[in-house]
Amino acid sequence: MPEISVRGLEMPESPIRKLAPLAVAAKNRGIKVYHLNIGQPDLPTPQCGLDALKKIDRKVLEYSPSQGYLSYREKLCTFYEKFNIKVSPDEIIITAGGSEAVLYSFMACLNPGDEIIVPEPAYANYMAFAISAGAKIKTIATSIEEGFALPKVEKFEELINEKTRAILICNPNNPTGYLYTRREMNQIRDLVKKYDLYLFSDEVYREYIYTGSPYISAMHLQGIENNTILIDSVSKRYSECGIRIGALITKNQEIRKAVMKFCQARLSPPLIGQIVAEASLDAPASYYRSVYDEYVERRKCLIDGLNRIPGVYSPIPMGAFYTVAKLPVDDSDKFCRWCLEEFSYEGETVMMAPASGFYTTPDAGRNQVRIAYVLKREDLQRALIVLQKALEAYPGRIEEE
Template identity: 60%
Template structure:
């Protein structure tokens, strides 16, 4: 039989989805599984987006421009300007999700064997995107004790080698929910400028900032305009994960020209999803006010509830809709599997993502889990109770 490629063998599995077979078995056994493992909001997508698909008025679902519909890029430009970012339509390339934007960006900016520095824990699929592009992730570890704040810049400088070509951040962060302050980003900008690195920023959770905090975009950092690559997506902003529409934004014309070649090779982003995404730009501000208020309530139920459980540590996120919790257990992978195979409380159990998959440093995150507060409030209350009862009887409790 032919042999699978080295790249395929080394492709990491998703820590978010790898326990799905165990969840399916648990459901077949009659258990109700609360899915805290994946960031799939239960919030309704904007009505204007749904209506645009219902009233499509087309007889042919044609290709779009490889960079995306011009009308959509013009609309996005207005969206960014409304949010304080001076972006022109020509500086935007529409992609099939933020994932494709990252892959195209990595393949454009880095050669195989190059290194990128990423604060860990980070979105697990960055590992997969790096593997696709043949580049190596060099982690700088953030600490749960200080809420996963940006590690000291000195730690970044220690990791820089002749192979270092970029830094990647997510702000607000998945999986921690941490929101980088303007001062933290300015410190990053200094080292980016000093070492002439690319700075990739995944800002897909921009709308979800809490406690009167506001996001500061890397596009507004001065002196590194040619170094910045912004990644965006409609998935979480409009609760449209299945649309698979993202964007890569940069003022670097050479980067745009090269990314477009990759975009042309895959032909075009999805036509129907672009129609919905363009319509979503007309979502009223009240939609986001209601969604943010809902997430704040959900966050408080989950995070405050977790911190009341003896032995559990969970910093309160300032953004996104994720948190990392440290549990008094031996191994999160074993615990999450045990919850699905051997535990139930009043017919319920929970599914979480072991946090080891969000670290690049082996051994870190072993007793941590990532949780997404994307379920309605009563489900979150029941989930917290499930976890509390599970920890009382888990054989590997520490």
């Protein structure tokens, strides 16, 4: 039998999804599983989006333009103006989710062997997209003890060499919930400008910021307009993960030309998804406010609850709907598997994402998990009780000295 490709062998498993078969098996045994592992919101999709889906009256479900429907891109321009992001429809390319936007950014801007600097822990699929493009991720460490703040410029410059081509950030961050400050964004801007790098900025969680301060987008950074690519998605904003609609936004015409070649090769972004996403832009302000307020309450419920459990620590996330928590365990991969395979409390257990999958540094995040607060508060409160009971029963528990 022919061998599997090196690319296929190097492709990492998803720390978010790799334990899914164990969760299915637990449910088949009659155990209720609280899914804290994946950023799948349980809040409703805007009614205007659902109505558009129900009222589709096309007789043919045709290809859409490779760049995405103009009417949708025009409405997106108005939407972004609310965040002081000023773009034209031609500067927006609609993609099959934010994932495709990241992949096409890499494919258009990077050559095999090029390096991307990424603060870690980082969204695990960035590594998969880099492998697909033949690029290399070089991580710069942040620590839970410092709330995952960016290190000083010197730490970045230690990684920069002739192969360095880009910096990638996720702001607010997945998996940590960290929100980059104006000072940190200016630090990144200065590095991009000094070394003529690309800046890939994943901003799919911009609606969920809990500091009260103005949002700093990569598109606000002056002097690097042609270096910047913004990644966006409707998945989290409207609870529309399944329609697979994202966007790649850049003022750099040459990048757009290159990206469009990949877009044409895959023909078109999802037709029905664009219809729903475009209609969802008409969601009333009350929709955004109710969703935001609910996440504020869930964040408080989860973080307060985690930090009350003996041996557990979580910094307060300032954005998105995730946190990385440190647990008193020998190995979070083993612990997460054990919770699904061997443990239950009153017929219930928890599913979390081992944080090691969000690091590339060996052994980093070994006692950490990513937790998504996408469940209603009653479920979060119950999941916290189950987690505490699991930690009390786990044979690999580590007591602090």
